[in-house]
Amino acid sequence: MSIDEIKISRAIVDSYFKKLMSNLEVDVAIVGAGPSGLTCAYYLAKRNIKVAVFERKLSVGGGMWGGGIMFNEIVVQTKAKEILDEFGVRTRRFEGEYFLADSVESVCALADKAIKAGAKIFNLLSVEDVMIRTGRVTGLVLNWSAVEIAKLHVDPITIRSKFVVDATGHAAEVARVLEKKTNVKLKTKTGKTVGETSMWAEMAEDTIVKNSKEFYPGVYSSGMASNAVFGGPRMGPIFGGMLLAGRKVASDLIKRLK
Numbered sequence: 001m002s003i004d005e006i007k008i009s010r011a012i013v014d015s016y017f018k019k020l021m022s023n024l025e026v027d028v029a030i031v032g033a034g035p036s037g038l039t040c041a042y043y044l045a046k047r048n049i050k051v052a053v054f055e056r057k058l059s060v061g062g063g064m065w066g067g068g069i070m071f072n073e074i075v076v077q078t079k080a081k082e083i084l085d086e087f088g089v090r091t092r093r094f095e096g097e098y099f100l101a102d103s104v105e106s107v108c109a110l111a112d113k114a115i116k117a118g119a120k121i122f123n124l125l126s127v128e129d130v131m132i133r134t135g136r137v138t139g140l141v142l143n144w145s146a147v148e149i150a151k152l153h154v155d156p157i158t159i160r161s162k163f164v165v166d167a168t169g170h171a172a173e174v175a176r177v178l179e180k181k182t183n184v185k186l187k188t189k190t191g192k193t194v195g196e197t198s199m200w201a202e203m204a205e206d207t208i209v210k211n212s213k214e215f216y217p218g219v220y221s222s223g224m225a226s227n228a229v230f231g232g233p234r235m236g237p238i239f240g241g242m243l244l245a246g247r248k249v250a251s252d253l254i255k256r257l258k
C-alpha cells in the first residue's frame, strides 16, 4: 500500500467536519469533560439522547487524573462504587465503605464508555458564552482553546441545544458568564452564584448531588460547579459525588426530554 499524506489529511478534515456539522444541534451540550460531565454524557447517550461534550483542554478527565496531591488514586463511597462497576473500573475496599480505584483507569473508562455509548467529545474547544432566547439558554458559543490561550481576536461559532450542562468544575464558567453578561436571576438563594465554601467532605458529597440541578431555564450544573453555583463545601479527592451528580443530572434530563 502506498501512503499518501494528502489522503490522510483529507480523511481527517472530512471526518472532523462531518462530526462537527452533525453536532451543531443537539439535545444536550455538556461543558467540561471532567468526571461529572463524562458520567452525565454516558447515561444520556445510553438512552439515545444526542449529546456533545465540549472540553477546553487536550485531555478529558478534568481533575481526576491527579487523585489527591498527584497520588493517582481516587476514593469513592459504597453508593458511587456501583457507577464505577458499571464503567468496568476495578475497585478495592480500603476500609468499610471506602473504596479505591486507579485514577487513570477511571478517567479512561469514563471516556471510553461515554464515547462508545454515542456521546461525541470535542476537545480543544472552549465555551466562552451562551445563547439566550426569551429567558432560556438555547445553546453555546464556542471558540478554539488555542484562540483563547493566544488571545487572538477571532469570532466564535455557535451550537444549539435543548439543554446545557455546566460541568466546568470549581469555576462554574457557564453560570459565571450568564451572570456577568446578562445579569439574569439564577434559581439560587441570592439570584447569583453563591460560591464554594471550605472543605467538609461529608456535607459536600451530599450537597453536590442535591445541587446538581437546573439553575436557569435550560441550564443544569453537574459536579463541582454545583456547589459553586448553589453554595456548598468542597470535598477533596473523594470522587463519588461527581459520578452520582452526573448520573442524577442525566436522569433529570431524560425525564425532561421525554
Ligand code: 48H
Pocket (backbone or CB within 6 Å): 031, 032, 033, 034, 035, 036, 037, 054, 055, 056, 057, 060, 061, 062, 063, 064, 125, 126, 127, 128, 167, 168, 169, 170, 171, 173, 222, 223, 224, 225, 234, 235, 236, 237, 238, 239, 242
Ligand atoms: C470548555 C471547560 C470550560 C469551558 C472548564 O474540574 P473537573 O474535573 O469537574 P468535575 O465537576 O467533573 O469534577 C471535579 C473534580 O475534578 C474536583 O475538582 C474535585 C472533586 N475537587 C474537590 C476539591 O476539594 O478540590 O472538570 C471540569 C472540566 C475541565 O476538564 C476543564 O478543562 C473543563 O471542564 N472546562 N471546557 N469550556 N469554558 N471550563
